[in-house]
Amino acid sequence: AQSVTQLDSHVSVSEGTPVLLRCNYSSSYSPSLFWYVQHPNKGLQLLLKYTSAATLVKGINGFEAEFKKSETSFHLTKPSAHMSDAAEYFCVVSPNTGNQFYFGTGTSLTVIP
Amino acid sequence: ETGVTQSPTHLIKTRGQQVTLRCSSQSGHNTVSWYQQALGQGPQFIFQYYREEENGRGNFPPRFSGLQFPNYSSELNVNALELDDSALYLCASSRSVGLSYNEQFFGPGTRLTVL
Numbered sequence: 105a106q107s108v109t110q111l112d113s114h115v116s117v118s119e120g121t122p123v124l125l126r127c128n129y130s131s132s133y134s135p136s137l138f139w140y141v142q143h144p145n146k147g148l149q150l151l152l153k154y155t156s157a158a159t160l161v162k163g164i165n166g167f168e169a170e171f172k173k174s175e176t177s178f179h180l181t182k183p184s185a186h187m188s189d190a191a192e193y194f195c196v197v198s199p200n201t202g203n204q205f206y207f208g209t210g211t212s213l214t215v216i217p
Numbered sequence: 218e219t220g221v222t223q224s225p226t227h228l229i230k231t232r233g234q235q236v237t238l239r240c241s242s243q244s245g246h247n248t249v250s251w252y253q254q255a256l257g258q259g260p261q262f263i264f265q266y267y268r269e270e271e272n273g274r275g276n277f278p279p280r281f282s283g284l285q286f287p288n289y290s291s292e293l294n295v296n297a298l299e300l301d302d303s304a305l306y307l308c309a310s311s312r313s314v315g316l317s318y319n320e321q322f323f324g325p326g327t328r329l330t331v332l
Contacts, residue, residue, distance in 0.1 A: 108259075138320075147221070148260075148307065148323040194259050204273055205250070205309075205321060207259030 106131045108197050110208035118216045123167075123182040125211045127195030130176065137178045138196040138205075139169055148194070154178065165189070190215045221310050221324035229330045230298050238293040238327045240308030248272070248313040249291040250321060251283060254305040266291055267313055295329075303331045 111126040129137060139151040152163025159171040169180045178195060195208040222241045230236050242249050248267045252260035262275035266285035280296040289310070295302055305328050309321035 140323075145325075147325040148309075150320055150322075153320060204262045204265070204275065205252075205260075206262070207252075209259045210257075 106206045108208035116214040117185045125180040129197045133199040136198045140194045142192040223324040227328045240291045242289045242310030246310035248311045250309045252307040298331045
């Protein structure tokens with residue numbers, strides 16, 4: 105069975121400080137993992153993906169995530185938050201043998217000026 | 218290259234009615250997936266279509282059905298609408314070679330309200 109747990113429903117950071125959004129997954133198969141961002145009234149946009157290559161994945165807008173199999177984690181980080189980063193972030197797992205995406209419940213990121 | 222488009226953007230229906238939502242996939246994509254996103258929740262997988270056939274289904278009742286057309290566009294049909302069907306419905310397309318995995322590109326969604 106596949107599932108995703110996003111450990112924080114809300115995260116607030118000050119502009120210019122680091123961002124950490126936490127995600128743990130459960131998968132019966134070697135999974136692909138993704139982070140998507142959803143800005144208000146806009147579609148989901150892919151930030152980055154892990155598909156069994158390098159464990160440290162770099163994405164768009166300065167975001168990166170590290171796949172840690174021993175911890176079943178795929179946390180999203182960014183060294184310095186920008187006001188435009190305020191949005192809803194979703195961690196997603198997909199078993200490589202299948203075609204479904206399993207979304208977490210989302211983390212709402214607030215960036216304080 | 219055009220992205221994924223969905224129509225309509227908003228829709229209001231009453232309980233018991235039927236609704237059809239439409240999705241045009243991104244150019245070059247042959248697989249379409251549909252998701253339901255309730256307010257404050259993550260998207261839930263409804264089903265996926267590949268080469269005009271259903272290719273996986275989530276935990277949704279049979280009154281949720283779909284179609285994929287030869288041009289890879291798709292429809293989501295929901296019969297006997299219930300209040301809990303009120304949600305944002307997202308369509309995503311991807312380029313699938315056989316069953317190998319590829320990134321999904323999402324449309325902006327259709328906001329369905331059931332009164």
